[in-house]
Amino acid sequence: MDSRKTHTKIDRRGFLHSAAATTAGLTFSPVVFGKISSGKKTDDINVALLGVGEQGQVLISACLKIPGIRIRAVCDIWEAYSRKRISRMLSKYGHEHNTYMDHKEMLDKEKDLDAVIIATPDFWHAEHTVDCLNGSLHVYCETAMSNTIEGAKKMVKAVKKSRKILQIGCQRRSNPRYLHCYEELLKNNKVFGRIVAVSGQWNRIVRGPLGWPQRAALERATLEKYGYESMEKFRNWRWYRGLGGGPVVSRGSHQIDVFNWFLGACPFSIIASGRTSYLDKYTHQWYDTVMAVYEYETVSGPVSACYQILSHNRSDGYFEKFMGDRGTLTISQAEYLTKINPELMNSKYEDWAWYIKEGRLRGPEEMMHGIDELTIPQLIKKLTVAETPPGRRLLELSLPVKMNKPYHQPHLENFFDTIRGKTTLNCPAEVGYKTAVAVLKVNEAVESGRKLEFKPDEFVV
Numbered sequence: 001m002d003s004r005k006t007h008t009k010i011d012r013r014g015f016l017h018s019a020a021a022t023t024a025g026l027t028f029s030p031v032v033f034g035k036i037s038s039g040k041k042t043d044d045i046n047v048a049l050l051g052v053g054e055q056g057q058v059l060i061s062a063c064l065k066i067p068g069i070r071i072r073a074v075c076d077i078w079e080a081y082s083r084k085r086i087s088r089m090l091s092k093y094g095h096e097h098n099t100y101m102d103h104k105e106m107l108d109k110e111k112d113l114d115a116v117i118i119a120t121p122d123f124w125h126a127e128h129t130v131d132c133l134n135g136s137l138h139v140y141c142e143t144a145m146s147n148t149i150e151g152a153k154k155m156v157k158a159v160k161k162s163r164k165i166l167q168i169g170c171q172r173r174s175n176p177r178y179l180h181c182y183e184e185l186l187k188n189n190k191v192f193g194r195i196v197a198v199s200g201q202w203n204r205i206v207r208g209p210l211g212w213p214q215r216a217a218l219e220r221a222t223l224e225k226y227g228y229e230s231m232e233k234f235r236n237w238r239w240y241r242g243l244g245g246g247p248v249v250s251r252g253s254h255q256i257d258v259f260n261w262f263l264g265a266c267p268f269s270i271i272a273s274g275r276t277s278y279l280d281k282y283t284h285q286w287y288d289t290v291m292a293v294y295e296y297e298t299v300s301g302p303v304s305a306c307y308q309i310l311s312h313n314r315s316d317g318y319f320e321k322f323m324g325d326r327g328t329l330t331i332s333q334a335e336y337l338t339k340i341n342p343e344l345m346n347s348k349y350e351d352w353a354w355y356i357k358e359g360r361l362r363g364p365e366e367m368m369h370g371i372d373e374l375t376i377p378q379l380i381k382k383l384t385v386a387e388t389p390p391g392r393r394l395l396e397l398s399l400p401v402k403m404n405k406p407y408h409q410p411h412l413e414n415f416f417d418t419i420r421g422k423t424t425l426n427c428p429a430e431v432g433y434k435t436a437v438a439v440l441k442v443n444e445a446v447e448s449g450r451k452l453e454f455k456p457d458e459f460v461v
Contacts, residue, residue: 043420046113048073048137050103050128051120052086055142059119060086062409064093069416071095072113075106077226078234080216103128107135115419117412118142121237122245123227126151133162140415142169143253145436147245152436156461159429165418167425168432170257171411177338178258180401181331184360185340186262189300191355192324198259198296198305202251202318206279206288206311210235232283239284246286247309248274248442251318257427257435258320258331259294259305266434267294267305269453274446278312288312292442327352333407342394344384352394353379361397434459 047069049060053076063069071090074097076083087099100106115138118128126146132139133155145168146152159166172178185191209232217231227243228234238244248256260266274287288311296303319332328341340361342352353376355361362368363383371379383394403410417423437459445452 044068044070045115045416045419046070046072048075048106048110048113048116049086050075050106050116050118050132051124051142052076052082053078053119056082056117056119057086058406059117059140059142059408059412060090062406062412063117065406065409066413066416071097073098073100073106073110075100075103077101077222078216078218081213103131107131107137113137115140115415121243122147122249123151123237123243126154129155129166130158133158133164133166136162136164138165138415138419140167140169140412141432143257143432143435144245144249144439145253145432147243147249147440149437149440152433153461156429156433165415165425166429166432167411167415167418168427168429168435169408169411170254170427170432170435171408172254172258172333173261173426173431174411174414175333175403175407176410177335177399177401177403178331180399181329182262184355185329186322189324191327191352192322192329193326194300195263195298195303195322195324196301197323198263198303198321199307199323200252200255200259200305200318200320201308201310201316202247202255203308203310203314203316204318205314209239209283236283239279239286241285244286245440246274246290246443247288247311248272248290248292248307249439251309252307252439252442253435255318255320256294256307256438257432259296259307260434260438262320262322263296263298263303263305265296265298265303266456266459267296267438267454269295269451270438270441270445271451272442272445274442287446290442290446292445294438333403335403338399340397340399342397344380344392344394356383356397360400362400363395363397367395430461433461 045068047063049056049071052060052074060071063071074083074086074090079101083099087097090097098110116132118125118132118139118141120128122144125141129139129141146155155166212231212235218234223230223234233240233243238250244250270292272290272292274290276284276287277289279288289309291306291308294305294307296305317332317334317337319330319337322329325343327343331338356379357371367383371382374382384392385395411426414423414426418425441452441454
């Protein structure tokens with residue numbers, strides 16, 4: 001018998017499989033998968049894209065900027081318009097791949113995939129995610145998690161059963177500006193004091209329904225097979241019940257998730273009003289205008305949170321605002337909308353000085369010159385706007401944290417690095433589920449016309 005030590009070989013997929021398991025705190029027996037192509041690194045990740053409409057194209061563009069990602073398959077039912085276009089782009093960038101219409105065929109034939117990015121319409125998210133997880137693949141699923149609570153529950157259960165990872169696409173959780181504000185400004189009441197009120201909005205102008213080249217129209221049999229009654233509903237699925245979850249589910253999933261995250265809590269009640277006040281109510285089944293009020297109970301006390309969506313006016317764009325007794329944070333993916341307003345009426349507010357002196361907040365360049373040499377009283381005086389009722393206030397200040405990548409790239413990087421075992425997910429299935437419960441309840445509140453309460457066990461699967 002050979003007394004020399006034997007060594008177990010593990011290929012790329014085996015490495016990624018065990019790395020992700022270790023990160024998730026799970027135990028796997030060593031598994032060896034197919035051979036890796038020559039010249040490829042062990043931690044390269046083979047990815048499929050399921051759904052290549054507008055959002056899918058945004059995600060794939062971000063993936064092309066991330067090293068070590070190999071797009072190996074593309075799946076979409078619209079060959080003439082979406083699938084061919086994205087396939088040409090991938091070929092241009094040197095990604096050898098196959099294309100499919102049906103995701104089950106893709107899962108059956110592609111044996112060397114590690115992960116799938118899902119950017120299909122909301123009503124497909126649950127089935128697509130569950131099938132991919134059951135196919136032993138890691139999944140990145142765009143928000144909204146699902147257009148139903150039942151679908152979101154199935155996704156969480158599938159994660160637990162498969163022992164794979166599922167990242168929900170609440171990309172603000174990986175945005176360095178949001179991470180900075182949470183860790184440095186809000187967590188443990190560091191800067192803004194006790195948060196008492198929160199507001200958020202996504203105001204926009206919605207044009208007429210999306211059209212399509214007549215020569216590229218899908219056959220009726222294909223449309224019906226995949227859940228659409230017509231090309232109009234296929235192209236404008238967000239506005240139809242049973243296909244999309246409504247504007248708060250679509251847009252608010254991102255922002256109400258920030259409410260939950262920054263407050264460290266889930267809401268205990270919701271009241272909402274929604275109506276179709278601008279768009280054609282016969283072609284848009286979901287309301288176009290909605291205003292909702294959540295109530296939270298946090299470790300620091302009660303918080304009221306207001307959220308609105310308009311579809312006819314984009315005044316002030318989209319942001320989330322956190323108002324504490326020592327200041328206000330307005331934060332957005334759009335840098336120009338992010339700002340800080342200190343509240344000097346609170347005598348403790350000189351605590352801002354250390355943060356300003358470290359260069360973590362910026363004001364007008366001429367005002368910030370030489371601040372390192374100032375005492376705290378001098379600094380406060382230098383940055384104070386002329387006193388007006390009801391009291392003094394500091395100049396509007398901005399953050400030094402820059403976001404120089406596409407909005408979705410850091411969240412995708414977090415997903416891929418978790419697969420490699422280097423970190424943990426910023427928005428795992430259990431977190432995404434809590435947001436899904438919070439936003440889907442808005443639709444119920446609108447229909448009922450009364451205040452609804454959440455039970456704590458509603459947020460847990």
